[in-house]
Amino acid sequence: MFIKVCSSIVCLAFLAAACPAQQAPAAAAVSVIRAGKFIDVQAGRVLTNQLIVVRGGKIEAVGPSLKVPEGAQTIDLSAMTVLPGLVDCHTHLADLGSAEPLDVLKTTAAESAYEAIPNARVTLLAGFTTVRDVGVYRAFNDVAMRDAIAKGIFIGPRMYVAGAYITISEGAGAMTGLAPDIQLPWDLQYGVANSPWEVRQKIRELAHRGADHIKVLSTGAVLTHGSNPKSIEFTPEELRAAVEEANNFGLRVAAHAHAAEGIKNAIRAGVASVEHATLIDDEGIALAKQHGTYLDMDIYDEECIQSNTNTPADFLRHDAELGEAQRRNFAKAVRAGVKMTFGTDAGVCPHGINARQFAFMVKYGMTPMQAIQSATVNAADLIGHSELFGSIAAGKSADIIAVAGDPLADIRVLEHVAFVMKEGVIYKREP
Numbered sequence: 001m002f003i004k005v006c007s008s009i010v011c012l013a014f015l016a017a018a019c020p021a022q023q024a025p026a027a028a029a030v031s032v033i034r035a036g037k038f039i040d041v042q043a044g045r046v047l048t049n050q051l052i053v054v055r056g057g058k059i060e061a062v063g064p065s066l067k068v069p070e071g072a073q074t075i076d077l078s079a080m081t082v083l084p085g086l087v088d089c090h091t092h093l094a095d096l097g098s099a100e101p102l103d104v105l106k107t108t109a110a111e112s113a114y115e116a117i118p119n120a121r122v123t124l125l126a127g128f129t130t131v132r133d134v135g136v137y138r139a140f141n142d143v144a145m146r147d148a149i150a151k152g153i154f155i156g157p158r159m160y161v162a163g164a165y166i167t168i169s170e171g172a173g174a175m176t177g178l179a180p181d182i183q184l185p186w187d188l189q190y191g192v193a194n195s196p197w198e199v200r201q202k203i204r205e206l207a208h209r210g211a212d213h214i215k216v217l218s219t220g221a222v223l224t225h226g227s228n229p230k231s232i233e234f235t236p237e238e239l240r241a242a243v244e245e246a247n248n249f250g251l252r253v254a255a256h257a258h259a260a261e262g263i264k265n266a267i268r269a270g271v272a273s274v275e276h277a278t279l280i281d282d283e284g285i286a287l288a289k290q291h292g293t294y295l296d297m298d299i300y301d302e303e304c305i306q307s308n309t310n311t312p313a314d315f316l317r318h319d320a321e322l323g324e325a326q327r328r329n330f331a332k333a334v335r336a337g338v339k340m341t342f343g344t345d346a347g348v349c350p351h352g353i354n355a356r357q358f359a360f361m362v363k364y365g366m367t368p369m370q371a372i373q374s375a376t377v378n379a380a381d382l383i384g385h386s387e388l389f390g391s392i393a394a395g396k397s398a399d400i401i402a403v404a405g406d407p408l409a410d411i412r413v414l415e416h417v418a419f420v421m422k423e424g425v426i427y428k429r430e431p
């Protein structure tokens with residue numbers, strides 16, 4: 001019954017919502033999108049009157065005067081601006097999203113898994129067709145979520161996941177703030193490691209158990225009890241071991257780092273991206289350029305940390321002054337030409353408002369085109385799947401969104417995505 005209703009190309013979000021289990025609908029055999037404006041993110045230009053042929057979930061051809069295949073359904077977006085599905089490189093979809101990390105102790109593993117399902121749904125409907133999820137307190141909730149979405153059990157973005165946080169004991173990715181005689185279950189302390197060999201052991205296990213990348217915590221954190229964002233956690237040799245071991249399995253490393261030395265330790269160790277990069281200094285910026293390291297700076301979520309009345313008092317103290325410093329350093333890094341991706345730390349802010357960060361990226365020095373590229377071509381490059389997504393081009397997955405308006409004139413139109421297609425399936429279509 002459900003399959004029948006949803007097998008049409010016009011199975012929209014409200015239909016998907018009405019379908020049992022909110023399973024993903026199927027794609028039409030072949031369709032043609034008429035794009036009024038088309039953002040070519042690879043060339044950094046805007047084209048008009050482009051046709052996009054979509055077949056079997058893939059983009060078959062793009063151009064101004066293509067032959068429309070027989071029997072193709074037409075999707076008329078000639079009054080809209082069409083661009084690739086967006087990518088958030090720093091999310092936490094599989095967590096509870098509570099301001100207090102210890103709340104995870106009040107729920108079973110099954111409860112936290114079910115409660116996370118809407119996170120995936122609202123993220124997709126906001127136009128984010130792919131995310132790089134960078135850690136979860138309950139190890140492997142993210143692996144299960146990625147696989148459930150891929151199987152069509154519920155709807156969400158394509159996910160790349162970390163499996164767990166690799167962190168020192170009582171470190172930035174650990175469950176802290178408990179009495180010393182509390183024994184945590186295995187999945188809430190899975191990634192704790194305290195030497196290069198322990199780091200390697202965890203990475204070997206994560207690689208075997210489904211991680212797509214490795215998340216390490218190089219410095220203290222804002223949103224961890226008893227932590228100091230300015231402290232150094234993993235040593236350079238532990239970070240080097242992480243990168244070498246991850247690379248042995250073809251995995252890249254994302255390093256959480258606020259403190260300047262911790263950022264530089266991570267870059268020198270060869271990580272693919274530095275998350276937050278809050279207190280990066282001039283030497284760190286030069287190193288990032290030299291090594292080709294991406295900075296993935298969450299410059300919007302300060303608004304949520306400060307305005308959420310449930311934010312624990314110690315987190316607010318950690319955060320003092322850091323938000324503004326991070327934005328200043330973001331502007332410096334943009335000016336210096338460091339490679340940047342779009343990452344929001346979604347979960348700190350509510351899921352589904354990821355696109356609010358674009359306006360801050362523009363306010364702090366990016367052009368609108370650079371901000372869009374950070375969430376498309378650059379993000380795909382960081383994740384290592386430019387062949388699959390990140391731009392609208394023949395052979396890639398049909399991950400396509402549209403907005404009513406011109407995001408290059410007003411980047412905030414990306415906060416209201418009207419059309420979402422992922423792998424050729426339409427999940428949202430508003431007039």
Ligand SMILES: [Zn+2]
Binds near residue numbers: 090091092134
């Ligand atoms: Zn995070």
